[in-house]
Amino acid sequence: MKSGPILNISCYQFVSLPDCAALRDPLYQRAAELGLKGTVLLAEEGINLFLAGPAEAVNAWVATLKQDARFAPLAPKESWSEAVPFKKLLVKVKREIIRMDRPAIRPDWLPRAPALPAATLRRWLDQGHDDEGRPVVMLDTRNGFEVDEGAFDDCIDWRITKFSEFPAAVAAHRAELEGKTVVSYCTGGIRCEKAAIVLNEEGLHAYQLEGGILKYFEETDGAHYHGACFVFDERRGVAADLSPVE
Missing domain, CATH: 3.40.250.10 (Rhodanese-like domain)
Incomplete structure (x- = not known):
């Protein structure tokens, strides 16, 4: 149910990204151009993101992301708010998008969990x-x-x-x-x-x-x-x- 002018999206994709470091700057620059705020985490195991802004700008950034075929399956979860709930924009490269310290759990080595x-x-x-x-x-x-x-x-x-x-x-x-x-x-x-x-x-x-x-x-x-x-x-x-x- 829409309850404000700001679209908030969150999603992740467990996908092999050996070039994650090279993705960081283009994704940051595109989000900054569109005036978005939030956090995007990149790692060799995938992407995790929480972004907010006007719907047109958010959807434009997602469309840019999906130009990379690896991100085509992304289906962001949406919610609405009166104001942007983030203070700044961060796009970071990490060893794991969520740390578990189990290096064998990688999308290029294991199938998705049921x-x-x-x-x-x-x-x-x-x-x-x-x-x-x-x-x-x-x-x-x-x-x-x-x-x-x-x-x-x-x-x-x-x-x-x-x-x-x-x-x-x-x-x-x-x-x-x-x-x-x-x-x-x-x-x-x-x-x-x-x-x-x-x-x-x-x-x-x-x-x-x-x-x-x-x-x-x-x-x-x-x-x-x-x-x-x-x-x-x-x-x-x-x-x-x-x-x-x-």
Whole structure:
């Protein structure tokens, strides 16, 4: 639901970018020309971005990005606000777009983790099990302070303080997840994708929530989720209708 003149987008793509350093300046310059603010992270494992500005400018930048065939599948999640919730524009090159310290988890070496559409998750949570009758558990891969703002009902929360702690947490709690369908989730999808790869490597039956909480809000009524979704900008959080939370 549109609730302001500023379009906010977030998305990521787990894709091999060996030339990520060369992409930095052109993407920054184009965003600066269009007056956009926010953060774009580039790494050899892909791209993660949060940008805001007038819709025409945001869409023009996305169109420029998609001229590179590797980014053609990008499907940004959209929300609206009265003002730009970022103070400046940053385009950064990093070793990982979200640090996990598991160098073997790379898009050019591994297939995507199984992805669960928002509508399917909504149905599974309604019925209390997946389509094979297995109990479904929601595993929050975010930091503890994000979970405190809002989370799926009865989620598993290991109170991690940084994402690099996740693999050790899986090893410590693996027995609790056996025999269940585990759905890992995060804000926009990148953490839960990497998390689902680790879970499946551990022999667990796991999915990532496609597009994370924000896509779940966009495509459902937000049922089975309580509170707000923490976002890393001046809005702090968004409600199930993607409106900013005071």
